[in-house]
Amino acid sequence: MNKFTIYLLFLSVLSLSSCLVPRKVTYVNNMSVDSFYRIQRIPELKVQKNDRISIVVSSKTPELAAPFNQEGGLYDVSERGEVSSRVTGPSSKGYLVNKNGNIDFPILGSIHVEGLTIDEIKSMLQNRLISEKYINEPVVSVEMINLRVMMMGEVNGVGMLNIEDGELNLLEAITQSGGLTNNAESQEITVIREEDGNRKMYTTNIENTELFNSPVFNLKQNDIVYVKPKSAVMTPRQDLSWRYIGMFTSILALSASIIAIGK
Numbered sequence: 001m002n003k004f005t006i007y008l009l010f011l012s013v014l015s016l017s018s019c020l021v022p023r024k025v026t027y028v029n030n031m032s033v034d035s036f037y038r039i040q041r042i043p044e045l046k047v048q049k050n051d052r053i054s055i056v057v058s059s060k061t062p063e064l065a066a067p068f069n070q071e072g073g074l075y076d077v078s079e080r081g082e083v084s085s086r087v088t089g090p091s092s093k094g095y096l097v098n099k100n101g102n103i104d105f106p107i108l109g110s111i112h113v114e115g116l117t118i119d120e121i122k123s124m125l126q127n128r129l130i131s132e133k134y135i136n137e138p139v140v141s142v143e144m145i146n147l148r149v150m151m152m153g154e155v156n157g158v159g160m161l162n163i164e165d166g167e168l169n170l171l172e173a174i175t176q177s178g179g180l181t182n183n184a185e186s187q188e189i190t191v192i193r194e195e196d197g198n199r200k201m202y203t204t205n206i207e208n209t210e211l212f213n214s215p216v217f218n219l220k221q222n223d224i225v226y227v228k229p230k231s232a233v234m235t236p237r238q239d240l241s242w243r244y245i246g247m248f249t250s251i252l253a254l255s256a257s258i259i260a261i262g263k
Contacts, residue, residue, distance in 0.1 A: 045147075054141075057135070105125075148163065174206070193222075
C-alpha cells in the first residue's frame with residue numbers, strides 16, 4: 001500500500017471524526033475579564049390576553065373588603081365580636097383576561113387590564129375603591145400567576161418553564177431546561193414573542209456578548225424559545241451506525257499504517 005493511499009485513509013478518519021465529535025459551546029465566549037457590560041433595565045411585564053392575575057383586597061375593616069375577593073376572604077370572629085382577616089395568599093385560580101383584554105371583578109364589573117403593568121392595575125383598583133366610596137384605605141395586592149415560557153428544539157428538557165419571581169433571562173431558561181444538546185445551533189436561538197396582538201420572531205447568539213443587548217435576553221410571559229438543530233436529527237439506530245462506521249474506518253487506517261511501516 002503506497003503513501004498516497006495511507007494519506008487518503010488518514011483524511012477520511014479526520015473527516016468522519018469532525019462529523020461525529022460535536023463542537024463545544026461556550027456561552028458569551030467573547031466576554032473579557034475585568035470588562036464591564038451594561039445591565040439592561042428589566043422592563044415591567046404587561047398583562048396580555050389569556051393571562052391570569054390574582055387580586056387580593058384587604059382593609060382595616062375586613063368585612064368591607066370581603067365582597068371584592070374571589071373567595072370572599074377568610075375571617076375570624078373573637079369572643080368579643082372583633083373581626084380579623086385571615087388571608088393566606090393569592091388564589092390559585094385568579095382572574096382570566098378575556099379576548100377583549102378585560103377581567104370580571106366583583107362589584108366593580110368588567111375592568112380593562114390588557115397592556116397595564118401590575119403596579120398600574122393596583123393603583124387603578126385602589127383609586128376606584130376610594131373614589132366610589134367602597135373602602136377608604138384599601139390595600140390591593142396583584143400578582144401574575146401563569147408566567148410561563150415554552151422551551152422547544154435542541155434543549156435537553158423540552159417543555160414549559162414557570163417564572164417564579166417574574167424574572168427569567170434566556171441563559172437561565174436554557175440552564176433550567178438542562179442545557180443545549182450536542183446538535184444545537186447556539187449561534188441562532190429563536191424567541192417568538194406576543195406583542196400588541198401579534199407574534200414577532202427574534203434571533204440571538206448566546207455565544208456573543210451582544211446577547212446582553214438583545215430585546216429577548218429578558219424573557220416575558222408566553223415567550224416561545226426554539227433552538228434549531230445544526231443538522232437533521234439522527235435516530236438512535238442511525239447514530240449507532242455512524243459510530244460503528246467511524247470505529248471501523250479508524251481500525252482500517254491504523255491497520256494500513258502498521259502494514260506500511262512493516263514494509
